[in-house]
Amino acid sequence: MTDYDVLRVFCAPGGAHGNELGVVREGSLLPSREERQEFAAKLGFSETVFVDDPERGVIDIYTPTLRLPFAGHPCVGTGWLLDVPELVTPAGPVGVRDDGEFTWIEAHADWAPPRTLRQYASAAEVDALDVPPPGEWVYAWAWADEAAGRIRARAFPGRDDGIREDEATGAAALLLTARLGRALNITQGRGSQLLTAPQPYGLVEVGGRVRLMRG
Template identity: 70%
Template sequence: MSESDFEVPAGIDVLRVFLGPDGRHGNALGVVRDGRAHQDPASRQALAARLGFGETVFVDDPERGHVDIYTPGLRLPFAGHPLVGAAWLLDLEVLELPVGEVFARQDGEFTWITARPEWAAPHTLERYGSAAEIEALTGPPPGDGRLYAWAWEDEAAGRVRARAFPRRDDTVVEDEATGAAALLLSAELGRALNITQGRGSQLLTAPAPDGTVEVGGRVSLAAVRARR
């Protein structure tokens, strides 16, 4: 089924986060504007599984920026692309999460969040010899845990080619754009990065002296039809 034919329940916005420079690609995100309609964790988990996006955000307080994040198989205390998307959609400067406050800002066509690397779920950051090796991957290599496969496209310019494989027990085989992994890689390398991930999504990062990392990208509403 094409994206334009995809049906979602009314009251859910579908975004694409970390679009490429041409406005294509990006990672799909569901945003439930009124989290009160799904108050208990079981109801939220069931809806996230039914939608099948990499993550779904439930907005519990749009003014304070209190949000709750679920993948199809588990709840997350922090994730990058849901927070970039929610900050853009709700025009928020602060998002409240169990790990702490995440600050957000708009800069032209980019939305940025600031977070700490220790908030992100652990990823294996595996460096490959070339961007061509990354593109040649046909699926997740054997192993457990989240894998972020990356290689330099242009080390001097901070340009990286990457792909992410959650390798977790839900429906997501490969993440098109993974803000948490980009944050971890930027922190490990200690430098700003311009990452091309998946089919052509773009993620920008900028580490700060206080140990935080900014992650930014473009966001747009996806063309979907609501089911009423």
């Protein structure tokens, strides 16, 4: 069995919740896309990262069924794990910084895969949602406190790959931040926390806490 780390990304204060992430530090052990896709499907996490160059931060990202040019929680988690100032993804270079509590990435929102951002009238409505049928990637959100920039969100990938609800989704948070044009404090899923802020030149920063579960 190929060795891999398991992280939780975008944890709540105190370290609970967060979205699980598999990271294969020795990507050369599974060099082909077919091998990587098969391994990502076997692990069953919403995303698995294969590190091709740990010093330069070159990474390759897979869901259980497809390869992604960019994704948020894999970049935050792998940036924390490798402790590098930049990650190199197929979409482009992703800046990384760590402030001691949160690990932050900076990326272009248009690198994020397409998402339907669906606003609801209240956080309670978002909480009450049933998982929709497969077919559409839906990011359901509502203001919890608009003046404070606090958002309640849930994410439904709709890929029919076993991930019915995504616990914490950095790419969707980037898209929502770009649309709203302001910093956000997002509570997603069971209680994960994502912080975001628009940056110059079309960039958006997203940050969260990372915990190592297996390494």
